[in-house]
Amino acid sequence: MRISELSERSGVSVPTIKYYVREGLLHRGELTSPNQARYDESHLDRLRLIGALTEVGGLSVAATRDLLQVIDGDQRPELGDLMGLTLKRVDGGPGDGGDVSEEDLAAADALAERHGWHVHPGSALREELARVMAALEGSGFELTPEWLDGYADAAGQTARLDHDYVEGVTNLDGVLRTVVVGTVLGERLLASLRRLAQASEARRRHGG
Amino acid sequence: MRISELSERSGVSVPTIKYYVREGLLHRGELTSPNQARYDESHLDRLRLIGALTEVGGLSVAATRDLLQVIDGDQRPELGDLMGLTLKRVDGGPGDGGDVSEEDLAAADALAERHGWHVHPGSALREELARVMAALEGSGFELTPEWLDGYADAAGQTARLDHDYVEGVTNLDGVLRTVVVGTVLGERLLASLRRLAQASEARRRHGG
Incomplete structure (x- = not known):
């Protein structure tokens, strides 16, 4: 055409x-x-x-090109590396470069440890979690263990679903594409579902 | 000072x-x-x-001002309305204004119905969900019921946690602030936890 x-x-x-x-x-x-x-x-x-x-997915054109190069590339990363690679190429989200205190990092580590997650000490993901937790607390939101652990359980569930899904995809091109798309768009899907569920729960509890 | x-x-x-x-x-x-x-x-x-x-939270200065006006205002919205108001003021995320087909909307409705969520037909949240689901499918991601329902369960769990949390806050200023902060930053927290859980799950399943 x-x-x-x-x-x-x-x-x-x-x-x-x-x-x-x-x-x-x-x-x-x-x-x-x-x-x-x-x-x-x-x-x-x-x-x-x-x-x-x-x-x-909200990615920049540059970030999209980087991810497409992973999909197209001759180098076929290990499945375990691929998700990390994808997460790294995705715009790191707001808050990059701000400093995070040791105390904030320790709080993030404690949460990860309670859920059996292995976290690299130099990981940007660890810093991001610490930063978001600190921002919640700094805004007067009390991070109770029930709330935090419930969120972590929900997140862990989606991660297992993603990995189960990827393991069911048989060809390598499909795997690469699935990981990239699922990692980026899965985040948007989860946010969207949470908003709908919140609005629905508000109506259920308070009428209207 | x-x-x-x-x-x-x-x-x-x-x-x-x-x-x-x-x-x-x-x-x-x-x-x-x-x-x-x-x-x-x-x-x-x-x-x-x-x-x-x-x-x-990644909000614009204008969106932040709008939300602060809700917190500061003389009008005290019902708790049920407040979360909706907050969701509306939050930048609607990428994809606004794109058209969504009836078929995509029906797929979103079917998912919401399976989870007992009441969704307004004209709701922007409904459109957003339909758009994200369509984008996943259009990218070659097969939306299996197991994966979708697992995501919806996880989202529903966080929504219940948020409402439980808010109901435990006793003063009204605290409620307003909690809803605004929790709605905006809770989304970032969940995304951040999902990334950590994915990376950790990758290492657990594939070593490294």
Whole structure:
């Protein structure tokens, strides 16, 4: 198909498609003349993936390109490494670079330990958890063990579901794509479900 | 204390403090001369809350001001409404305004119904869920009932924890603040815990 049809079917504008090709997110079409290229279903599929990661996943174009390079790459990381790689490429979320006190880190470690999670001392994930916990406490939110442990249980459950899911995917391309998409979009899904559940629970408890 | 001390103790720069005062996020200090004001612990406390919502919660200054107005306002919303109000003021997340098909909405409704959640037909939360589910599917992620229901169970658990927590808070100011902070930062906490749990689960299953 021509670029105009690709644009129409994908809902992505022609300039944006050209931009993705220039930036290396989308493979070139097959040249049919010096100024015209032919695109196929693989381009449509790729544009859907890019759209999911950027628009719904909230990733930057640069972070998306990095993740796509992992999917495309010759290097096939171990499944265990892949999730870590993906998490690292994902925008680290707000709060990067702020300093975290030893006390905050100890509180995060204590929570992780209660749930049997092994946490690297230099891990950015550990710092992020400590930072979020400190922000909650600094805002006058008392972090009770019941609340924290309940959240950690819920998070642990989703992590097990993700790993079960990935282990059921048989081909390697599928695994790579699943981990990247599931890691990024799974977070949005969980947030979205939590909001719906909160609103529904509010109505159940308080009417209206 | 003077503004310089407030800046030092809060870690917020003097120009930013002045900006927050101009924008109505922070109450003015008590004037001790035409060019000098005195600040107290209430300003420090407020700056911590602003920092938590903007830096860790990822809210814009405008969204933060809106939420602070709910906390400060004379109108005391019903607890049931408050969470909805908070969710509405929070940046709706990526994907706003994109269109969602009836089929995607039906898939979201089916999931909500399986979990006994009551969802308003015109709700932005319903659209967001439908959009995220469609993005996952469009990226080649097969939404199995086990995975989806497991995620919904985890989300439902956090919603119940939040409501239990709020019901244990006795004064109204505390309730307002708790709902706002818990809604915004609870989402970051859950995302952060999920990442840690994923990384830990990867190591548990695949070594390393």
